[in-house]
Amino acid sequence: MYVIVYDSVVFMIHILLQVAKAIFKLLIFFMPYVTGALAVVALWFTFPGLANIIPGEGKMSFITLLAVIELIVLILCKWQDTSGPTVLFTSSLFVDFCAMVVLDGMENPSWQKSLFHTAIYFIAMAWFVTTNHQSVGTERVGARNRFASVLVAFMYAASIGAMLLIVLGCNWSEYVKSITTEETYKIYDIGGLIFIIAAMIITFIVSIIRDFSYSNEVSIEELKASGEPLKTLTFTVEDEEKLATKVLK
Numbered sequence: 001m002y003v004i005v006y007d008s009v010v011f012m013i014h015i016l017l018q019v020a021k022a023i024f025k026l027l028i029f030f031m032p033y034v035t036g037a038l039a040v041v042a043l044w045f046t047f048p049g050l051a052n053i054i055p056g057e058g059k060m061s062f063i064t065l066l067a068v069i070e071l072i073v074l075i076l077c078k079w080q081d082t083s084g085p086t087v088l089f090t091s092s093l094f095v096d097f098c099a100m101v102v103l104d105g106m107e108n109p110s111w112q113k114s115l116f117h118t119a120i121y122f123i124a125m126a127w128f129v130t131t132n133h134q135s136v137g138t139e140r141v142g143a144r145n146r147f148a149s150v151l152v153a154f155m156y157a158a159s160i161g162a163m164l165l166i167v168l169g170c171n172w173s174e175y176v177k178s179i180t181t182e183e184t185y186k187i188y189d190i191g192g193l194i195f196i197i198a199a200m201i202i203t204f205i206v207s208i209i210r211d212f213s214y215s216n217e218v219s220i221e222e223l224k225a226s227g228e229p230l231k232t233l234t235f236t237v238e239d240e241e242k243l244a245t246k247v248l249k
Contacts, residue, residue, distance in 0.1 A: 031132045032090035036073040038097055040066045081148035082155075089155040091132045095125045096162045103170040107178075114175045118167055125163070144211050153207035157200040164199055168192040 044050055044062060053061035076086040099121050144152065169192065177185050 031094055031128070032073050032077050032087060033070055035090035035094045035097075036069045037066065038094070040069050076151075079148070081144045082152055085152040085155045087132045088129050089159050091129045092125060092159045093162060095121070095128050096166050099124075099166050100170055103166070107174060111175060114172050117171050121166065121171070144214075149208055149211035152211065153204045156207045157204040160203045161196050161200040164192075164196045168196065 040062075044065065050065055051058045051061050053064055073086070073090065076082045103117065173185075173189070173192070176188050180188070
């Protein structure tokens with residue numbers, strides 16, 4: 001009798017673990033789309049006017065908004081120029097959302113606890129981004145076009161901004177607030193905001209420069225591979241005589 005009960009319990013635990021594993025794999029694979037759905041919910045409650053996308057049809061307006069956002073996410077995930085950055089962007093936003101929920105109202109009485117939360121946050125971020133990129137991301141072949149480069153730079157900048165906002169705002173701000181005066185905390189708050197904006201601008205510029213530089217390198221390599229000679233400036237004797245005559249005049 002006890003053996004039967006034991007085997008049944010073990011079997012049920014095994015089934016539950018397999019179900020949890022399958023759900024987790026689905027969540028990992030569809031992470032960009034889950035983030036898109038969360039973004040729709042956030043937009044829906046932030047901007048009540050979205051309920052009138054289709055006048056008088058609140059449910060249809062929500063479904064329409066959801067379909068548009070998910071379609072954009074799908075296109076960005078399948079387009080090789082934006083696939084990797086889109087996975088990074090959506091995965092980081094999902095981790096940021098979870099961190100915001102967990103850290104909301106949580107007290108950080110010591111710097112050790114704040115540091116521990118920061119470490120856990122970055123570990124979770126690295127794991128989620130890596131796992132999702134391996135499952136969903138498409139490897140880029142060749143250089144990005146200008147539009148894709150700007151879009152990717154924006155996603156990188158937004159990811160950095162959201163990450164720093166969670167670390168400096170939701171995590172360390174509680175500790176700083178508990179050990180400093182109100183004036184000092186205001187300085188920290190304003191300084192942190194300036195730092196986040198500066199980091200986003202630098203990230204955007206560096207991403208653009210890197211993409212444009214890579215694009216030029218790829219163009220040169222493609223020209224070399226085509227067998228066409230590179231055009232160089234050459235001066236003949238006649239050109240030199242004309243140049244000398246102009247200088248003397």
